[in-house]
Amino acid sequence: MNDIRNEKEKGLIRALITAFEGQEEVPKKADIEARARQLAPLLGYDGDLRLAVEEAMIAIDTWMGSGVSLVDNEVYHDEEWVYKRDIEWTYSDAYEGYLKGEKWQPSLVQKLSDVGSKILGQLQDPTSEGSWNRRGLVIGHVQSGKTANYMGVIAKAADAGYKFIIVIAGIHNNLRKQTQERIDEGFIGRSSDPENRVAIGVGRNRDYPYPATLTNINEDFSKNTAAKSGWKINDFGKPIILVIKKNVRTLEALHKWLKELNAQGDGRISDVPMLLIDDEADNASINTNKEDISPTRTNAMIRRILGLFAKSCYVGYTATPFANIFINPDAYDDDARDELFPRDFIYSLDAPNTYFGPERVFLDEDSSSVVLESITDCEDYLPFSHKKDDAVVELPPSLYRAMDQFIVARAIRNLRGHSGKHCSMMINISRFVSIQQEVRNFISIREKRVREAVKANYMMPEEVSSRNQYMAALRAVFESEYSSCEFEWNEVKASLMGVFDSLRIFVINSKSDEVLDFKKYERDGVGLSAIAIGGLSLSRGLTIEGLTVSYMYRNTRMYDTLMQMGRWFGYRPGFEDLCRVHLSEDSINWYSHIAEASEELREQIKRMRRDGMSPKQFGLYVQSHPDRLLITAANKMRTGEEVVFNQNLTGSIREITCLPLDSNVNTENEALIQEFWRSGFGKEIEKTKKGWFIPDVSVDQISAFVTRFQVHSGMEVNKKAALDYLYAISERFQHGDVLLISKKPEIAAEFKLGTQQRSAKSATSKGWQLSKHRLASRGDEKFGLTESQLAQASEEAKNDPNSKENKPSDIHYRIVRKKPLLMIHVLEPTETELIELKGKRIPAFGVSFPNGLFGPENEIRVVANSVWLQQMYGSFEDDPDAEDDYDE
The missing domain is CATH 3.40.50.300 (P-loop containing nucleotide triphosphate hydrolases)
Structure with a gap:
């Protein structure tokens, strides 16, 4: 019976897609609903129309670029042979x-x-x-x-x-x-x-x-x-x-x-x-x-x-x-x-526009502020560096809260007509099979208690149900996360009991005989609600259907390992607004960095295609990429081995993103900014909406400023790389631009920049690491571009299927920029308990380099060892993913 209903629903969706295929404008939801009401009786479908309309809408508005x-x-090689043969x-x-x-x-x-x-x-x-x-x-x-x-x-x-x-x-x-x-x-x-x-x-x-x-x-x-x-x-x-x-x-x-x-x-x-x-x-x-x-x-x-x-x-x-x-x-x-x-x-390949990918999760400030949640309490319960026989006394409160999110999100999805669709939660906090089993035990106990609380209270008046701690926790999650989901709490509460009808907990690893078999449940006409606990088996290739809430606390900075752990990427039709991703602040920062690097890599492929360059030349470019050692040599260098390589910063930005807490250092840096500002870097200063802009400053002046600017010890390699690269390209670029970023022009007479507020909740006594490893705001790099360059950047964005709403990003601005750009900031830390930071002004800078400098003449030579690696990327001493994985 379920198979027949599913086929009829599929038939209705196909008919709706066909009915609106080829229209220049995307149809309105009301138009699709009206057509669905006409077609449903003709196709013998008497079920809920909402899901069919929703899926048809998404399909109709989905498009994909051709790739490059x-x-x-x-x-x-004649690549036209496919069309010449009669196949x-x-x-x-x-x-x-x-x-x-x-x-x-x-x-x-x-x-x-x-x-x-x-x-x-x-x-x-x-x-x-x-x-x-x-x-x-x-x-x-x-x-x-x-x-x-x-x-x-x-x-x-x-x-x-x-x-x-x-x-x-x-x-x-x-x-x-x-x-x-x-x-x-x-x-x-x-x-x-x-x-x-x-x-x-x-x-x-x-x-x-x-x-x-x-x-x-x-x-x-x-x-x-x-x-x-x-x-x-x-x-x-x-x-x-x-x-x-x-x-x-x-x-x-x-x-x-x-x-x-x-x-x-x-x-x-x-x-x-x-x-x-x-x-x-x-x-x-x-x-x-x-x-x-x-x-x-x-x-x-x-x-x-x-x-x-x-x-x-x-x-x-x-x-x-x-x-x-x-x-x-x-x-x-x-x-x-x-x-x-x-x-x-x-x-x-280009991803379809409906792809829920790294850009939406990590780079888009509007969506990432909703999707991402920082894990701050797991280290007290199950630290990054743990052994397979360590005792697990309890799980962190943030994990139980994530589980509550999953239960509430599933109830909302059921209200949206998704009860026949799969809905999953992923928990990835240990690579050890024994620890994964312990986590499962705690999750099972929690699930039982919440289920019993829901069973006893989901039909009770709110004044009664709210006295139960588990019901109160579910409501708190609803109020803070999902109150704008078009349903009221009383509707969601009434839907909670249905969540547990098909809720199953799985441990997925090489030693487990449990199989996350979504097909089996589909054959039975059931939309599975799965909580999947695992390590590497969850991290590579495995599709977790309907993944809605992810909780991952793993210590790795290796590009490919991190990206493959990102099971939360994919397609989330009709429930993208319910998705939540819980990560450590460090992982959030690194994912953001990788997302930007990957976007940059794809952009370079397009540029190299236009210039007629080969895979081998692209290989040479990537081998000189600034982040190369993070990918290839991190584990080797833990033994102290030195690696000599050429580095190319074409089309990239070098920023000071770990800031010192020393008041004397910051005061001297602010005095340095005032000194160069007062002199106008030797040029005429222009007022902008973002602060002050100084065009065509000599690269010698920019280098002098960067040389004298004092940075956190962990940023010395970034500063040196920026200086070395300015020198390497100085014959080609003798001038650059300077942007003094400020939103408070009234203090310009004192040559004192207005501050930009940034969260410093993750700062420690060792320093303040900026969130997502970014200093400049998106769009800062467009300053100084001519109207024709801005138009060219917009054209680049239009041809980029991964560009949000075809709006240029900083990568597109670098493509059209013709000289380096020095950006100078003063930050005001917020959300911090550190006395060294409260009420302080912290100067910082970044240098953006133009694109297209692929040749060896534009590279700098680097001798890297474990000290260099630690300064550049942080310590790898306690990285469990650098060792053999016990669950595989």
């Missing part, structure tokens, strides 16, 4: 039809298809003669639909003639199973469950030419599963696909099977075009060994499998590409052959 690619122009798109058309059946908007499906064709064009035409191999990388966004993209590429590749397709789906069993299920639906067309081999997804079409598969949802590849399948690689009638885990034993078994049963002649398979998709390609696939020793085992096995085929293409997919770009493009091993560097192409 870098290609190796020195090697001839029958059987698998591709079936997949696109399946997506439309899953309520994807037709124009979005078409855009996905167009992007898939472009990526396919970067592969080799499988009908090409001779031997060939290509290497590429597709950069997506965390939880943004990379799987949907590569499934589209797989379908098109199968149509074009690729006969053997391998998908390497991460390092964990649960991710491999999840990927197998998705490929079963979108490409294979049959459930690979040996107990239930029914037609599903694309296979519901009677004429569908089912591909062969050598793996299933229960079994990874092995010689036995291959034998049981009855298929061999030379059965050319259909494409063969495998979904395997990124595990050395599995890869060795596949390599041995291919070599024994299918290799001919010289040991290479000469007549079978092969495509290998490496999901989470930055994890475990990278050769982390030094160049003078053999590659790591996983890396070597992937390369050996590719080397067995005379015709092969490797495409890595990742949202965190930093490690992939550091691969030596020229590395070669006699046994493993070519490295996995994406020498032929790098394709950067």
Whole structure:
């Protein structure tokens, strides 16, 4: 019965999307509601119309950009072969039809298809003669639909003639199973469950030419599963696909099977075009060994499998590409052959406009102030640095409050008609299996107490129910977080009991036999309410459906680890306003920094594409990126090893974001500002809405100011980098601009800047670390730009699908800026108990550098060691993620 109702609801949503497809203006909700009332009886749907209308609205207003690619122009490749050949798109058309059946908007499906064709064009035409191999990388966004993209590429590749397709789906069993299920639906067309081999997804079409598969949802590849399948690689009638885990034993078994049963002649398979998709390609696939020793085992096995085929293409997919770009493009091993560097192409995907990503969570001040909550009490209960046998006496109050948020948010979602949809909470506070089980015990006790309190009070008058501590806590969360959700407390309270009907608590790790199987609940017509507790198993690739509240207290600053832990990114149709993310202040700062760096990286790909640059040149740029060592060498440098590298600050900003508390230092810095201001830095001063602007100041003057400005010891490397880079580019830029930022012009006669208020609640006696590692406000960098430059920045933003409302960001301003910009601030700390900070004025500065300085002549040489790393990024001494992970 539930299946029939769900299909009818899907049919109504599809009909609504089709009815409004192609209109120039987005229809109003009232128009969609009116059409839904007309169509529902015709389609036999008698359920709640609200959810169907809501989903149709989101689908109708969803769009996606085409992305951009870098290609190796020195090697001839005809990327138009896809359009020149007469290909029958059987698998591709079936997949696109399946997506439309899953309520994807037709124009979005078409855009996905167009992007898939472009990526396919970067592969080799499988009908090409001779031997060939290509290497590429597709950069997506965390939880943004990379799987949907590569499934589209797989379908098109199968149509074009690729006969053997391998998908390497991460390092964990649960991710491999999840990927197998998705490929079963979108490409294979049959459930690979040996107990239930029914037609599903694309296979519901009677004429569908089912591909062969050598793996299933229960079994990874092995010689036995291959034998049981009855298929061999030379059965050319259909494409063969495998979904395997990124595990050395599995890869060795596949390599041995291919070599024994299918290799001919010289040991290479000469007549079978092969495509290998490496999901989470930055994890475990990278050769982390030094160049003078053999590659790591996983890396070597992937390369050996590719080397067995005379015709092969490797495409890595990742949202965190930093490690992939550091691969030596020229590395070669006699046994493993070519490295996995994406020498032929790098394709950067755009996320749809409905994507709930890092920009909304961390960079947009309006949304981040609602979504983000800082964890300040966990260290007293379960500190960052803990052992697997440490006793857990109690959980922090902030975690229980987050759990209350989840319960209230679920009740609101039920009121919105989402009771049949999944809703989840993620708790990630330890990598140890034993600690995760202890957390589960406390959460279970709390859940039982809240459930009993709700059962006894949800129908009681408020004066009675409010006496219960758990009911009072739920109301307090509603009042502080969700009072504007269009429902009153009495409605939400009455809905609370329904939350517990399908609330389940899971521990997800390599030792647990619990499976977060959303499909199982869907088959039963149940919208699961899940509280998932885990470590790395929750952090890589696994989709947590309906994730609404996240609580993560982990100590890592490694880019890829942090971004992959961000399970809260994704799509939140109809409940984005209810989502909450709880992190330590340090993690909030680092996520914000990474979000900005990632945005900057994508922007550079676009610029380099316009300049006709290659993946290898992009690799050289990333290798000189200021944050390179955070990604590649943090663990090595804990042993004191020095690393010498070139650093390039093109299109970036260097700011003083950790501030000293010493009154004498701050007084002297303020006197320095007055001295240079009084002299006008040797130029004429212009008044602006933001303070005072001084154009065309000599770089020598700017360098003199920065040299004399005293900074916190942890900012010395930032100051030195800014000075060194000003010198490195001084031949090209002999002048820069200066912006004295002030909102209180009335004290200009004293040459004293008006203060900007900033929260200092996280400040300690060691110093004041600014929130999100940012000093300047967004938009400060536009000052000094001409009207034509501002128009150019606006045009850059319009062409950037990730730009909010097509408004330029500081990255776009740097693209058009033609000289460095020194910004000078005085901050007034708020929300602090430190006597050293109360009522004080704290000067600071930042230097913004223009874009486009990619060459080695614009780089500075850095010798980095563990002291440098600690100054630049903070201590890694207690970083548990730098060690082996116990839960995997």
